[in-house]
Amino acid sequence: MVVILVDDAGLTDFAPFGGEAKMPAIQSLADRGTKFSNYHTSPLCAPSRAMLLTGIDNHRTGIATIPEVLTDNQAGQPGYSMFFEPGVRTLADRLKVSGYSTYMTGKWHLGSREQDLPNSHGFDRSFALDASGADNWEQKPYIGYYAFAPWYEDGKPADLPEDFYSSKFIVDRMISYLDSDKQSSQRRPFFSYLAFQAIHIPVQAPREITDTYNGVYDQGWHSMRKKRHQRAIALGLIAADTPLAAMPAKSKKWENLSPEQRALYTRAMQVQAAMLESMDSHIGRFVKYLDDRGELDNTLFIITSDNGPEPSYPIEISGMKTWMSLNGYNHRLDNLGEKGSMVAIGPEWASATASPLNMFKFYAAEGGLRVPLIIAGPEIAKQDWQSAMTMVTDITPTVLDYLNVTDQQTDAVAITGRSMMPLLDGSASAIYGDDDAIGIEVSGNSALIKGNYKLTRNSPPHGDNIWRLYNLALDPGETNDLRAQQPEQFHRLMEDYERYENEVGVIPPATGFDYIKQTKRNSLRKLLSSNWQIFALSAAAVLTLIGLIIKTIYRRRQAKPL
Incomplete structure (x- = not known):
């Protein structure tokens, strides 16, 4: 059993979904x-x-948001502890008691205390990054x-090896864990969770691969998002009449950039x-490794992304260039993506990689929620496209159903997701009915999907906190707000969303919340908290x-004569 989680990949980033x-x-x-x-x-x-590994709504796991954007009114409240709370069991917990060896390599980001790390949540072996990202x-x-x-x-x-590159290392270490198990004939069934840093900031890759994409992105983001829209239609990912979402209101225009700016943005993509x-090449090594061991044909693979594409462009945030220089980073065209470089694609390219959808990571628009799933x-039936509505919380119950594993622990927090096996074996065309309301909320970015309809609200800086209503069956790009045309439907979904908020314990962020400003505020607070002795000694020395x-x-x- 293998789960591969990519970081920040948009709907059309994977090659099978139309990416370059x-x-x-x-x-x-x-x-x-x-x-x-139609996976969200x-x-x-x-x-x-948290939702992927437990099958439970994020507010009931204790990880309702991320520490970087946590507001004061949320800190320490139930659901906002920033670690798995009592009774929350992971997929690894459930598989381990059923006789599986359990392994994890890569990004964790699910609690920073000693008891929050993977080895305390069902994983026999793990090499984990306890942060939102790293070099x-x-x-x-x-x-x-x-x-x-x-x-x-x-x-x-733990320390990293001298020849570290994240994707290579994550696969190498997973292979070493599997190699340490018994011989194939005696080996227990295993669960491997590979959580890649790709393609989270800083975006970095070997120059020899980057050079092979020379010329691919020279026409800019407007051109690419249109091409991806067309490829998505040609592949059958979306309907032929699906409208293309507009770029975010404050987006830069490619034609207005200087040649130097275009060169940097092109190279970043x-x-x-x-x-x-x-x-993918390292995933290929892992697949070949399993094939050589005679286990490929008996292994279930789940490949997906944690959320939509990353819009942040930290290079332009005040103070970031100073921090970069102090920490060995630069943003130069001659080594972009290589050791020592800080690279991000920004909101314009992020919008293009989510094409034809609206917006990107952080937001409850489709560009932030709808991502690839294989x-x-x-x-598992071979299907070109499965269009039924599915959720990240459905992965754990699907795996348990597929493997016929039952967890006997009675005091565990209940799974909220549903098994996708009826979709995978062809016995059903849907696992959610038209009357099932599915709520989503992170830091004030909210959505409720019910049948073909979606209610959504997004916070600044790219949102405006206004609730809107869309028909996703006709308009997955969220181009036509139906709130004024269908007020009764809007109010019904608002009632459903308010019910969801109360049931799971949503605590809206403080008034005026902006995730970029909150990240800066929390970073400064953490810096002062972690280094208060140094600051105190420095202040004392200055005084x-x-x-x-x-x-x-x-x-x-006093010594001068009068």
């Missing part, structure tokens, strides 16, 4: 399995990971919120494609020096 990156390993798995065109996750990484070439942080890159092996602080290709393995200067001046004045 060469991804033969994922393409091969998609070709022999089922591709989902949460708009942020940690809540999505892909070295062991160092990528933003000021973190003082270092916190990697742990089996719950203990090349690096992202190269990072996907590099990740399931392949024994007895002492000022005192000495004043004392010296006073003595000199």
Whole structure:
């Protein structure tokens, strides 16, 4: 049993979904399995990971949002502890007691205390990054919120090898864990969870792969999003009459950029494609490893993304360039994507990688929620596209159903997702009915999907906190707000959403919430908290020096003759 989680991939980023990156390993798995065109996750990484690994709504796991954007009114409240709360059991917990060996490598981001790491949540072996991201070439942080890159092996602080590259290392370490198991004839069934850093900021990849995408993105984001829209139609991912969502209101226009700016943005997108290709090559190594062991044909694969594409462009945030220079980062065209470079694609490219959908990560628009999902393995029907509505919370119950595993622990928090097996074996065309209301909320970005309709609200800076109503069957790009035309439907869904908020314990963020400003505020607070002794000593030294200067001046004045 293998779960592969990609970080920040948009709906059309994977090659089988219309992306430009060469991804033969994922393409091969998609070709022999089922591709989902209407799969939804949460708009942020940690809540999505919590939901994926437990099958439980994020507010009931304790990870309603991420620490980086947590507001004061949420901190310490039930559902907002930022770690798995009592009674929350992971897929690894459930499989381990059923005789499975359980392994995890890559990004964790589900609690920073010793008891929050993978080894305390069902994983026999783990090499985990307990942060939202980190450098892909070295062991160092990528933003000021973190003082270092916190990697742990089996719950203990760990160092990375000299030849570290994240995608390679995540696969290498997983293979080493599987190799340490008994011989194939005696080996227990296993669960491998590979959580890649690709394609989270900083976007980084080997130059030789990046160079192969020269010319691919030279026409800019407007051109690419139209091409992806057309490819999505040609592939059957979306209907032929699906409207293309508009770019975010404050988007830069490609034609207004200087040649130097275009070169940097173009190269950044090349690096992202190269990072996907590099990740896929290492996934291919892992697939071959299982094949060589005679286990490929008996392995279930689930491949997906934690949320939509990353819009943040930290290079333009005030103070970031100073932090970069202090931490060994630059943003130069000559080494973009290589060791020491800070790379992000920004909101314009992010909008294009979610094409034809609206917006991106952080937001409850379809671009933040609807991502690729591929399931392949024994007895999984080959389907070009499965269009039924599905959720990230459906993955754990699907795996348990597929493996015929029953958890006997009676005091566990109840799973809220549903098994997708009726869709995978062809016995049903839907697992949610028209009357089933599915709520989603992270840091004020909210949605409720019921039948073909979706109610949604998005916060600043790209949102405006206004509720809107869409028909996703006709308009997955959310181009036509139906609130004024269908007020009764709008009010019914609002009642459903309010019921969802009360049931799961949503605590809206403080008034005026903006995730970029909140991240800066929390980063500064954490910096001061972690280094208060240094700041106190520095302040004392400065005050002492000022005192000495004043004392010296006073003595000199006293010594002068009248």
